[in-house]
Amino acid sequence: MLCRWLPISKASRKAKRRGFSLRCSGWEARMDDKFAPLSGDEIEQGETIATTEGDDAGELVSPVPADAPPPPSIHYRHGNAVAVWKYRNEQGALLFEVHRFEPAGEKKQILPLSLWRDGVGYRWRWKGFPAPRPLYNLDKFAANPAAPVVITEGEKDADAAALIFLNSIATTSPNGSQAASKADWTPLAGRKVLIWGDADAPGLKYAREVAEILAALGCAVSIVDAVAFASMAPDGSKRDPVEGWGAADAVDECADLAALRKAAVRLAKPFEAGPSYVSWDAFMMDAGGLTMEVTKGRGGKSETVDEWVCSAFEVLGATRDPHGRDWGKWLRWRDGDGREHLRHVSESALQGDPASLAASLAGDGLRVNRAQQRALASYLCGVSTKGRVTVVSRTGWHSIGGRDVFVLPGQVLGRRGSENVILDAVAVGPYDARGTLEEWRAGVGTLGAEHALAVLAISTALAGTLLHLAGSDGGGLHFVGNAALGKSSLQYAAASVWGRGPSPGYIRSWRATANGLEGAAASASDTVLVLDEMGLIEPRELSAAVYSLANGSGKSRAARDGSLREPKSWRVMVLSSGELTISAKIGEERGKRAKAGQLSRILDIPADRGLGFGAFDSGGPESDPGELAKAIRRASSSAYGTAGPEFVRRLIADGVEGEAVRAMVADFTAAEIPAGADGQIGRAAERLGLIATAGELATVLGVTPWVKGAAWAAAAWALRQWIDGRGGTEPxxxxxxxxxxxxxxxxxxxxxxxxxxxxxxxxxxxxxxxxxxxxxxxxxxxxxxxxxxxxxxxxxxxxxxxxxxxxxxxxxxxxxxxxxxxxxxxxxxxxxxxxxxxxxxxxxxx
Known part of the structure; x- marks a missing residue:
């Protein structure tokens, strides 16, 4: 025997019959001699009590406290463990362990080991952790909130996958392939996930089951074709697939980890969950659409028939805003061309005119039986779903379930737990993406790197993401100058951070925005609102817009019942252009003058560096500013929309906090504000300091290809120009x-x-x-x-x-x-x- 017996009342099933319990060594398994017998020293030093799986007395202790006895690595029947995997919480504290045993001539055994407490004290038991169970390497998720994830079937394969995918976090769920649903997968919400199961029936089932769970959590999921991978011999030839073959087998067979990584990615296919239809009472939903049982006729001549109501759609969840108001349903369907449509339908709309509801849905491609419009409304009113969706009315940072997430159309950045978060359709702006971050860096990023105003414009586009962290109000810059200086190129560069540069793209017109200012601001919250040609807006509208954009709040309006609806809100950086200063434009209205507060919220910055190249510091690679402007335009329409989201991901991954942002802004203002300057200059310097901070952080985080200090220098130049333009440092x-x-x-x-x-x-x-x-x-x-x-x-x-x-x-x-x-x-x-x-x-x- 590997363990000595000690008299005790609570013991394993075998020992109970003899009145004894096991006391085993707490030493780690010795990997070099997995079947070695227990030495005398180990017997003497072993102080940890480990009972068997059947002992249900006591309560689980998790995380394991510092005064707990060390866990055993030896099982009374299976011997020394050949491997031990420790499951930890997000803070790194031990929760439980999983031990792998390979006794000679027997099947491998993988047993969980957890700490329990009873009347005697702490006891380690070969017993599983209750559901929902934590994931392996959970502590690494907290440290790398934006890292992609690789999921395998088992801890041994997870460790192997970590060697192959160096920039990803490898994980698995405890208790084998049959227990995927018992794990807590919410830490992976919103992440990019690759699933690599074993090449057998249980492995394929596990991969699909996990994929369905993660798809509901908003993950972008791909599944490796494990059977095809297992059919590849190390020399590249074909072979019969090795049953049960996984990541650990791949590492054993092939030392070229880069080749394994490329093969896994090549064999991975995006996972698309099948539609999930909900039927209830007289309503039946399937791929053919929604039908309702209707009884026709009377008495003995009556019959029940199915009336077709509309084409098929899914009810993804019950929706409400972050404050628990404005409940509704979140729907998904495909139109006649196969395009996917997502729609939030409020419960208040379901209590209104069925014809209006049907017309609204039909306008997006849902085919509706005109005679059954009321039935469609009745189905939606009564259908129930377990899913919950938070609907937000603006882009940017939101606190969901106690966690800060960044919401954009179609994506949520940051860890949001199990809660799905969507952006209301009315707040969806012209965000778009094409190409990769590296392509953007090589294009717009590199073209603007040596030009202060281009660096300033791009930094402004990134600075909106820091407003929430810094606790700052919105504001922005207005590039002023005659035509042909290059103002449009500056705006193309800034717009490419979040969407396409040239029209039709991310840039909007001041004239168009004046009519829908609040919606435009809400759709650009925590990003940037790029507005072209201030000359097109009326002076009176501009005067009000400057305050409204910076203050971040819309007008209060009455609801149908007479109560006040909650006004729209936003935090936004503005990047404007025009031939007139803000003061001159407002002054076009007789008897009106711009207020000092307006002029310190959106700062007039000359769009001419004074170096003979207009908005640029030089003529660029071809010594021609006109050609440089054309190159920026082309680049901003070929690779765009990646820098902004990636900047947010890296802010989250690096744990950048408000205190650090405010400290960087304070460094800028301390260095750049002239002595004796008034408070308005201080506020302008803080705004430019935030812009400088965004640009410098983007450089440090690898988003922009600039040299360190470029964004600071550009913002400092802009501050000096603004002070000169206002007539000095007096108020x-x-x-x-x-x-x-x-x-x-x-x-x-x-x-x-x-x-x-x-x-x-x-x-x-x-x-x-x-x-x-x-x-x-x-x-x-x-x-x-x-x-x-x-x-x-x-x-x-x-x-x-x-x-x-x-x-x-x-x-x-x-x-x-x-x-x-x-x-x-x-x-x-x-x-x-x-x-x-x-x-x-x-x-x-x-």
Missing amino acids: AEVRQAIEAVRLVIELHAESRFEPLDGGEGWRPMGSRLGWRTGEGAERQWLIPSEVWKSEVCAGLDHKFAAKVLGERGMLERAGDGWQPVRKIAGTNKRVYVVRATIFEGAGHGD
Whole structure:
């Protein structure tokens, strides 16, 4: 015997008859001598009690505590374990073990070993872990949340697969191929998965069963043709398939692991789960469509017939928003051309007009019997499903089941557990993808690498993903300049991060967006909203849009029952272009001026580097900026839409957190904000700092092919240009006040200001604004209070404007304020007295 007997009341089935229990060694199995007998030292040192499978007393202890006895590696009947696999939780703590025994002349034995506690203390038992059981290598999933996964049938094959697929996580479920449904597969939700089962009937069944489970979790699943793989001899010739052949056998036979990996990928086919139809009561759903049993006639002449209602569709789950409201059904069907359609149908719509519901579904290719529209609504109202789907109304980051995930049309990035998450159709933007990340890097990424504005544009497109992490509001950049500078090329490059560059693609028009601003913003939440040609939007619409886009909230609207519907919300970076600055465009509306808050939310950045190449730093490979612009356009329409999603995946995989993002932004602002700058410059610097952070992270994570520091340098240049464009480091409100008064004097100094001495022949051109007196440096303009408020300072805080000018010596001071008393036409009047120093810039105090 390999173990010594100890008297104890609770023991194995054999030992109970004799009043003994097993006490076995806790040493690991010795791989070099798997059938070695237990040595005397092992017997003396063995302190762990391991009872047999039949002992059900006590409670499971998991994870295994630090004070637990070491687990045994020797079984009383099967001897030394040849291999031990440890199952751990996400934090790396031991949950249980699986031991493999290969006793001489007997069939292999694979037994689970778990820790239990009873009245005596801790006991290791050759007993399985209760369902739902954790996956092998679970701790590696937490450390690599975006890594692809390889699933095998058994731990030995999983270890072999890990040698073949170095960039993937290899795993399996415990307790063999018959227990796939007893495992907890939710940690794999949304991942790319390759299943490699054994080449036998149980292996094929296991692979398909796991694939169906994972497909319901939103995984992209492929299955290796295990039989075809087992038919390949090591020398490449054909052979009869080796039954039960798997990954471990492949590694034993072939030392070229790269060749095995290529062969497995070549033999893998995407898994498509068959349709799952739901029938209930009088309704029957199958591939032929939905039918309903209907009784026709009366009495003895009645008969039951099946009435066809509509073509076949699946009910994938019950839907609701993240707050448990707006319940509905999630449907899937194929139209007459075989195209797949997914549709969220709200329960409120099911309580409405059946004809409207049927028309809406028919418009997407579901064939509906006009005479059975009410039956279709009744089926949908009553059908039940176990599946649950969360519907979100905007793209980007969401907290689902306590986990942050990033939602895009057709994909969810990050670990979302067992919950399916979908984007409401009204929020689906023009996201698209073509080619690979490497192709994008070699195209747009490389073409823009040496050009600061291109780097800035692409970094802006990536920065939206960091708004949530940094806790920042939205905002953006507006590239300003004449035609032919290359503004469109900058926008093509930015758009290619999430979709196609040139039209029809990811770029939208300011004009079109003004009519659907909230929907456009929600569909670009946490990404970038690229808007072309600001000149097409009306000034009044632009003024409201700048605030709305940055603030991230739409208008409150009434529901049908009179209650307020929850407004749309978003976090978005904007990348705009136009020939006018935001201030100039808003100023096209008579009497309107841009607010300082608007100008610090979307920053005017010149689309000219001043180097003789327009928006570029050089003429590119052909020393021709025009050809460079064409090359960027071509590249952004051939490989696109991969950089943005991959950036998010790598942020998640590397565990980038808000604290790190905020620290990088703080480093930028500390280094780049000029001394004595006002708070508006600080806010603009934070926005550009976030853009710089996105670009630098993208470089570090391997998404962009730029040198380190390129994004920082581009953002720093943009900040300096913006500060120069606004007139320096003083608050924008100060500059606006001075400019507004100066403009009125410049335009109307003679024509609408009457000489105080009543000059002969003077006639005002338009309504009089005030009076003028003195000459040269002594010239003054006297403005009545109401005119100062309504015309000279229209759109400004007139008191603040007076204070600004007065403190700079541009306005005469009165003892009690800024309106001294002057005698005009024989009457004392309080007026604002503007001095000639208004034309000297800052001026000086009294």
